[in-house]
Amino acid sequence: MRTILFTGKGGVGKTTISAATGILASYYGHRTIIISADAAHSLSDVLEIELSDSPRKIAENLYAQEIDVQKEIEKNWGIIQEYLTKFFSSQGMDNIEADEMSVFPGLEELFSLMQIKKYHDSNEFDLIIVDCAPTGDTLRLLSAPEITNWYLKHIFPIQRTAAKAIRPVANRVLPFPFPSDDVFESVKTITSQIQGLSDILRDSGNSTIRLIVNPEKMVIKEAQRAFTYFNLFNYSVDLIIVNKKIPEAVKDPFFKQWKIIQSEHEKTVFECFSPIPIREINLFKEEVVGIKKLEKVGKILYKDEDPADIFYSEKPFKIEKNGSNYTFYINLPFVKKEEIDLYQKGEELIIKAGKYKRNILLPRVLLNLKIKEAKFKNHILSILFTRR
Numbered sequence: 001m002r003t004i005l006f007t008g009k010g011g012v013g014k015t016t017i018s019a020a021t022g023i024l025a026s027y028y029g030h031r032t033i034i035i036s037a038d039a040a041h042s043l044s045d046v047l048e049i050e051l052s053d054s055p056r057k058i059a060e061n062l063y064a065q066e067i068d069v070q071k072e073i074e075k076n077w078g079i080i081q082e083y084l085t086k087f088f089s090s091q092g093m094d095n096i097e098a099d100e101m102s103v104f105p106g107l108e109e110l111f112s113l114m115q116i117k118k119y120h121d122s123n124e125f126d127l128i129i130v131d132c133a134p135t136g137d138t139l140r141l142l143s144a145p146e147i148t149n150w151y152l153k154h155i156f157p158i159q160r161t162a163a164k165a166i167r168p169v170a171n172r173v174l175p176f177p178f179p180s181d182d183v184f185e186s187v188k189t190i191t192s193q194i195q196g197l198s199d200i201l202r203d204s205g206n207s208t209i210r211l212i213v214n215p216e217k218m219v220i221k222e223a224q225r226a227f228t229y230f231n232l233f234n235y236s237v238d239l240i241i242v243n244k245k246i247p248e249a250v251k252d253p254f255f256k257q258w259k260i261i262q263s264e265h266e267k268t269v270f271e272c273f274s275p276i277p278i279r280e281i282n283l284f285k286e287e288v289v290g291i292k293k294l295e296k297v298g299k300i301l302y303k304d305e306d307p308a309d310i311f312y313s314e315k316p317f318k319i320e321k322n323g324s325n326y327t328f329y330i331n332l333p334f335v336k337k338e339e340i341d342l343y344q345k346g347e348e349l350i351i352k353a354g355k356y357k358r359n360i361l362l363p364r365v366l367l368n369l370k371i372k373e374a375k376f377k378n379h380i381l382s383i384l385f386t387r388r
């Protein structure tokens with residue numbers, strides 16, 4: 001099953017482009033479902049069709065669904081949540097605090113994404129399109145498999161069989177309630193589901209992320225940060241979409257300066273995300289709602305190509321740790337060795353080669369290190385970072 005996740009800062013056009021992609025993909029015969037994983041749903045407004053938390057057929061080969069986040073939490077996390085609430089209460093927290101503590105950050109989105117695993121297992125669809133929550137949340141969610149597993153391992157470090165043996169004593173001597181068998185069972189199920197989801201999302205032959213930006217400084221910055229972390233967590237990005245560009249044909253003097261600013265930002269988009277393919281969608285005269293207008297957006301974006309294709313499949317960069325040093329590998333398909341100039345400016349690594357410029361937001365682990373040496377071979381730049 002092919003999975004495409006759309007993400008980007010608030011208001012950039014995620015829901016619109018997810019819907020447009022789904023509509024176009026259904027024309028290619030893919031059994032497609034568009035799901036909205038953002039708790040603040042607007043998919044039904046964009047499609048102008050009433051939706052619920054079960055899939056609704058809206059056209060031939062096309063289904064849509066808005067996930068009920070609370071229901072997913074209840075279903076997946078209910079038993080553990082009940083235990084954690086009891087645990088925190090036993091530590092002197094009042095009920096509301098204990099209840100809040102029992103669902104940690106990222107979990108809501110994580111359980112929304114569990115739908116992907118469900119459809120993957122059921123084989124009902126060929127393509128699942130996910131309209132994600134804005135970048136920050138999605139980031140947390142995408143790194144959540146590891147984080148959540150880490151939490152679970154540390155909160156519930158002992159095996160269920162061991163728990164059986166020590167429970168009678170533990171309940172008498174420990175100053176908190178000891179988890180029941182159900183809780184251990186539930187932890188086991190969730191851990192394996194999370195692992196399953198993580199495997200699906202990191203299968204670069206089937207799952208890709210499409211990042212949407214507007215030609216605006218802060219929007220690009222946030223997408224650049226997300227892009228770095230997607231790479232680090234081994235998720236594939238196969239398309240960058242620049243949405244809401246002021247059309248060339250607009251000659252109104254009011255927009256003249258805006259157009260100059262936007263073309264500068266388009267250059268930045270290239271510097272930040274190349275060699276990932278970049279596509280543009282102009283600003284429409286009005287809001288994009290209803291199947292007809294969405295179809296138009298889809299055709300602008302994909303032209304005659306199948307939206308389910310994978311548009312880029314290599315890893316733009318990766319990190320390797322050796323002892324206390326790190327090597328940062330960057331794929332630079334278009335440049336010659338003699339031309340490369342490299343420097344760090346704050347959080348950014350800037351690579352220049354003739355007219356070509358790349359701009360990479362460094363991951364946090366590299367920020368306090370210094371560049372010791374750099375090599376370029378087979379179009380891969382490897383930079384050794386060591387302690388200062």
Ligand SMILES: Nc1ncnc2c1ncn2[C@@H]1O[C@H](COP(=O)(O)OP(=O)(O)OP(=O)(O)O)[C@@H](O)[C@H]1O
Pocket residue numbers: 008009010011012013014015016017038042134243244245281282283284285286287288289
């Ligand atoms: N190319 C475009 N031209 C004109 N309007 C657009 C375009 N793309 C999106 N819009 C409009 O911008 C608004 C925001 O779009 P959308 O809801 O798709 O963004 P979003 O990223 O999903 O937002 P949120 O982060 O709030 O979920 C909508 O009113 C939509 O119709």
Ligand SMILES: [Mg+2]
Pocket residue numbers: 014015016038042131
């Ligand atoms: Mg939206």
